[in-house]
Amino acid sequence: MTLRTPIVVVGSGLAGLTCAWAATEPVVLITAASLTSGAASMWAQGGVAAALAADDSTRDHADDTWRAGAFAGDRAVIDRITAAAPGVVRLLADLEVPFDRAPDGSLDLALEGGHSRPRVAHAGDHSGAAITACMASAVLHSPTIEIRQNHSAIEVLVLPNGAVRGVVVRRADGTEELIETERVVLATGGLGGLWPHTTNPTTALGQGVALAARIGARTDDLHLVQFHPTGLDVPRDPMPLLTEALRGAGATLLADGIRFVDELMPRDVVAAAVWEQLSAGRTVRLDARGIPEVARRFPAVAELTAASGLDLAADLLPVRPALHYSMGGVTVDDHSRTSVPGLWAIGEVSRTGLHGANRLASNSLLEAVVSGRAAAEDACAGPGTRDCRIEPADPATVLPRTNRATLAMQDVRRVLGDACGVLRDGAGLHRAVRLLAPHTGDDVSYVAWLVARSALAHPHSVGAHRRTDDAAPAAAESLGVTP
Structure with a gap:
């Protein structure tokens, strides 16, 4: 045998x-x-x-x-x-x-x-x-x-x-x-490492997507990426994550001191609400001061905040959405x-x-x-x-590796961050696809191109994919605004 x-x-x-x-x-x-x-x-x-x-x-x-x-x-x-x-x-x-x-x-x-x-x-x-x-x-x-x-x-x-x-x-x-x-x-x-603001290891660059897509494996929904609403907004890469469980335990989100959202809504809703406040020029902070024994209950988060000079139990913590999950x-x-x-x-x-x-x-x-x-x-x-019934990949997405000149990592992150952030539009996505297309021989640019291409192909908003140019968006979720 x-x-x-x-x-x-x-x-x-x-x-x-x-x-x-x-x-x-x-x-x-x-x-x-x-x-x-x-x-x-x-x-x-x-x-x-x-x-x-x-x-x-x-x-x-x-x-x-x-x-x-x-x-x-x-x-x-x-x-x-x-x-x-x-x-x-x-x-x-x-x-x-x-x-x-x-x-x-x-x-x-x-x-x-x-x-x-x-x-x-x-x-x-x-x-x-x-x-x-x-x-x-x-x-x-x-x-x-x-x-x-x-x-x-x-x-x-x-x-x-x-x-x-x-x-x-x-x-x-x-x-x-x-x-x-x-x-x-x-x-x-x-x-997630393809975005400029991320909670992921910066080595998370979609290597598996590149390996699979280059040999014809089908990919789907690459444009559906989740932004965690409470990345700690400090100059660190990747950004420290302030766990969902803090909000579950009673932490609140404040924009210029005023609560503006139901913190226990799904992440895409909360992330969009935070982004809206930041885009309006307001400062958004997470207030965990009212959680009893918060540093004992969340020691890893307390350590993360302390490393940035902040006290989980005493300070208002600056936050912004950060790429978290695909x-x-x-x-x-x-x-x-x-x-x-x-x-x-x-x-x-x-x-x-x-x-x-x-x-x-x-x-x-x-x-x-x-x-x-x-x-x-x-x-x-x-x-x-083994009898897999998955449809084959779009041949236009199956491209070979080459040794052609590539974009620098910071340029790929900038392009994708600008085009595929919490909010997207067709003009930005067209530009990203055009900029990335000549560099798809490199795995990092290839995956970023696949993401931007997928986002461009989906003109309607759904969940974490929010198109500002959607002429007929699906029923918009309430942001759960608190007076």
Whole structure:
């Protein structure tokens, strides 16, 4: 019998780690730095949303997800993933994630924006780091996982029939290696580093989107990117994040000292309201001073603010929207398969349909675990079980890598920030596509071009995609203005 080549997983955030851990065959795990370094999963402050309380239900969780996503998600996917959420939390607890507990031993569930009731299982305000570290420990103890640290995937190779045949990686010393495999799982994270104001690692440049799109994988909804309304507005790159849970605990948003929005509306609504105030020349600050023992309850945030000379318990904190999450990405089915045979995509690099046009708070770590396990199961199954029904990519988006002159990173960030910010219009998007098009041989410019092109192709506002030139916008959401 011919032995199959190992599964290659690219990325060591929560999705990639989960996939490697769940696989029943040998895995080569590729990570551009050390294990978990640069993974946005490590930075997640909120937790994992799941219907665990007696007065909650997976249907209610699904309804909140559907509503927060501006009714643009895939309802069947939403139902499936929210139904899996309680089991995900139990799995993570079994892996010894130190979730916070109530005095009776039950999980302490937090309320976050867009949720109709408290349902976020958390480990302080550093849940992503706690969860990812526990999964990384499980990976490190697995005898079937080979970890290649300081290796970057630079190209996926395909056979004449379009199926995956290998992945080219670049080692730390600059030399390249071809890893032959018929199964590649992309877990490379998002593309938030392409914007000038971001809460993402600045290394999050859409590498997985570039790898997949260049070999013909379909992408969708790349224009649907979420701006977190409360990035700490200090001269740091990336911007520190002031977690949604602060507003859930009672923090308020003030413009020149006056409260102007219902802080627990979905993120796209709150971000647009903050942007409106900033555009009017007002100063927007988050007031967390009324939260009892706020520094004890949110130690990671207290540390972040202190690093910028601010006191979480005593100061009004300057904020502005910052790019936080990509709802779109490489299109996948329920098994995390892409339109390219032998290629899977999981976590933020993928477009599952869960998030619609605006991600509900604390659904991303949930999606990472569910999609990572689905990819592992499918990749380890016989090849005859794979029957992906995703439509092929638009040929106009499938472009090769070249060595032509490229735009500097700061120029790409400026172009995309100007054109694809909280508010967009056709003229700005046309200009961005025109400026970026000559530079698509470079992966960074290529992904930025794909994003701008996607935004231009969608003339109507929905969720986080807000076109100021939409002649017939969908029913506008109330900003929940408070007198």
